[in-house]
Amino acid sequence: xxxxxxxxxxxxxxxxxxxxxxxxxxxxxxxxxxxxxxxxxxxxxxxxxxxxxxxxxxxxxxxxxxxxxxxxxxxxxxxxxxxxxxxxx
Amino acid sequence: xxxxxxxxxxxxxxxxxxxxxxxxxxxxxxxxxxxxxxxxxxxxxxxxxxxxxxxxxxxxxxxxxxxxxxxxxxxxxxxxxxxxxxxxxxxxxxxxxxxxxxxxxxxxxxxxxxxxxxxxxxxxxxxxxxxxxxxxxxxxxxxxxxxxxxxxxxxxxxxxxxxxxxxxxxxxxxxxxxxxxxxxxxxxxxxxxxxxxxxxxxxxxxxxxxxxxxxxxxxxxxxxxxxxxxxxxxxxxxxxxxxxxxxxxxxxxxxxxxxxxxxxxxxxxxxxxxxxxxxxxxxxxxxxxxxxxxxxxxxxxxxxxxxxxxxxxxxxxxxxxxxxxxxxxxxxxxxxxxxxxxxxxxxxxxxxxxxxxxxxxxxxxxxxxxxxxxxxxxxxxxxxxxxxxxxxxxxxxxxxxxxxxxxxxxxxxxxxxxxxxxxxxxxxxxx
Numbered sequence: 001x002x003x004x005x006x007x008x009x010x011x012x013x014x015x016x017x018x019x020x021x022x023x024x025x026x027x028x029x030x031x032x033x034x035x036x037x038x039x040x041x042x043x044x045x046x047x048x049x050x051x052x053x054x055x056x057x058x059x060x061x062x063x064x065x066x067x068x069x070x071x072x073x074x075x076x077x078x079x080x081x082x083x084x085x086x087x088x089x
Numbered sequence: 090x091x092x093x094x095x096x097x098x099x100x101x102x103x104x105x106x107x108x109x110x111x112x113x114x115x116x117x118x119x120x121x122x123x124x125x126x127x128x129x130x131x132x133x134x135x136x137x138x139x140x141x142x143x144x145x146x147x148x149x150x151x152x153x154x155x156x157x158x159x160x161x162x163x164x165x166x167x168x169x170x171x172x173x174x175x176x177x178x179x180x181x182x183x184x185x186x187x188x189x190x191x192x193x194x195x196x197x198x199x200x201x202x203x204x205x206x207x208x209x210x211x212x213x214x215x216x217x218x219x220x221x222x223x224x225x226x227x228x229x230x231x232x233x234x235x236x237x238x239x240x241x242x243x244x245x246x247x248x249x250x251x252x253x254x255x256x257x258x259x260x261x262x263x264x265x266x267x268x269x270x271x272x273x274x275x276x277x278x279x280x281x282x283x284x285x286x287x288x289x290x291x292x293x294x295x296x297x298x299x300x301x302x303x304x305x306x307x308x309x310x311x312x313x314x315x316x317x318x319x320x321x322x323x324x325x326x327x328x329x330x331x332x333x334x335x336x337x338x339x340x341x342x343x344x345x346x347x348x349x350x351x352x353x354x355x356x357x358x359x360x361x362x363x364x365x366x367x368x369x370x371x372x373x374x375x376x377x378x379x380x381x382x383x384x385x386x387x388x389x390x391x392x393x394x395x396x397x398x399x400x401x402x403x404x405x406x407x408x409x410x411x412x413x414x415x416x417x418x419x420x421x422x423x424x425x426x427x428x429x430x431x432x433x434x435x436x437x438x439x440x441x442x443x444x445x446x447x448x449x450x451x452x453x454x455x456x457x458x459x460x461x462x463x464x465x466x467x468x469x470x471x472x473x474x475x476x477x478x479x480x481x482x483x484x485x486x487x488x489x490x491x492x493x494x495x496x497x498x499x500x501x502x503x504x505x506x507x508x509x510x511x512x513x514x515x516x517x518x519x520x
């Protein structure tokens with residue numbers, strides 16, 4: 001069973017969390033972004049086999065969004081933090 | 090022994106499987122059967138190289154040879170044939186789709202399934218035992234009525250069943266008023282059913298090999314050589330192979346192989362699990378699915394109940410089972426069929442799905458001139474196998490899609506032509 005360490009609540013079972021995906025950055029200036037940039041943001045994925053920085057919501061706990069660095073092949077949770085505060089790789 | 094030598098490859102002798110060859114081999118205690126396909130070393134160059142030796146890749150090679158006369162073809166497989174999702178699915182075949190593009194494509198697939206054993210001279214054990222979608226509410230019944238009508242307009246069989254008809258058809262189902270998921274009726278596609286998944290890979294492999302296709306296992310693609318906007322060759326664990334055209338059919342690892350060619354795809358890889366119970370005598374002679382429970386079950390020819398449901402719902406390349414979705418599937422099984430509560434589960438497993446952002450597949454050209462994409466199969470790649478190979482072969486041979494896969498282009502996402510697989514309205518974040 002995968003345990004995720006919520007920065008606010010401690011280690012909890014994965015079933016308490018809702019996955020939020022990679023959380024790619026929106027185009028910095030939305031009005032200036034063209035269709036290909038929006039299509040890239042909405043649809044395209046890096047989809048790595050290995051380390052993946054992603055967002056999860058502790059939906060059955062404190063209900064806050066957290067950042068998780070996880071290995072998509074082994075499911076090892078490497079690090080968790082508040083959104084935007086994961087250490088550099 | 091009934092022998093025939095196909096003209097494209099006179100060195101291979103293929104036994105036609107029949108009652109005659111079966112009787113003849115019985116006299117030699119079945120120890121003299123020839124191998125079903127060769128395992129040649131890769132040649133330095135092919136007209137077409139298909140990456141991925143699952144059902145879709147092998148079917149593509151088969152139809153390239155059979156329908157288009159292109160036989161200088163190799164299929165490269167990292168592991169062994171059908172060791173990925175072809176051997177990990179739950180074998181369900183159906184064409185009960187709402188949107189026209191999906192309906193026509195999957196109906197073409199179902200028609201190929203209906204004659205596939207004869208076409209391949211290999212028993213894929215296609216069993217049209219019916220696929221029943223349970224309706225648990227008035228809204229479900231309305232939605233199934235709408236979908237069934239859309240199917241019939243497209244020439245696909247569909248029957249809307251009432252509660253009594255469902256009860257007669259699936260007597261073990263809990264149809265009582267106290268049921269956890271009360272049953273109000275269902276949508277039935279009688280021509281749907283199941284097939285033997287391994288046999289599909291083996292049958293297509295044998296059919297492709299007999300027409301001259303080289304099937305090369307234990308051969309992992311590690312890179313591409315480029316010249317301008319073309320790929321000239323493929324670096325593999327068994328050496329460099331030059332290729333005129335390249336077809337990518339690697340399912341859950343599409344993003345990985347596409348990245349070697351510098352492409353990003355609208356695909357996330359997720360693990361999807363299934364499990365089987367201990368075998369019991371025949372108790373369930375159709376495929377039962379429940380959208381409310383996100384669950385489906387059928388009984389295999391060996392007697393095991395085959396069940397599955399949702400993704401784990403987070404990006405994963407782990408080809409293995411995790412307990413929460415197993416628990417969900419078993420809870421759903423027992424809620425619908427209380428009589429199965431004492432069955433023990435025998436095996437669980439997982440496969441890596443290529444989840445596209447609208448739920449529909451991609452079969453078509455890529456931004457690279459001679460690279461073609463076949464991916465985005467989500468929950469339903471198995472039933473698509475024949476039509477996927479058939480359409481992909483056409484797309485590669487003719488350098489343009491067939492009408493049946495014209496809607497499945499990669500550029501539909503940027504152009505706003507997404508094809509919502511469930512027919513429930515388009516949205517951008519299906520997976």
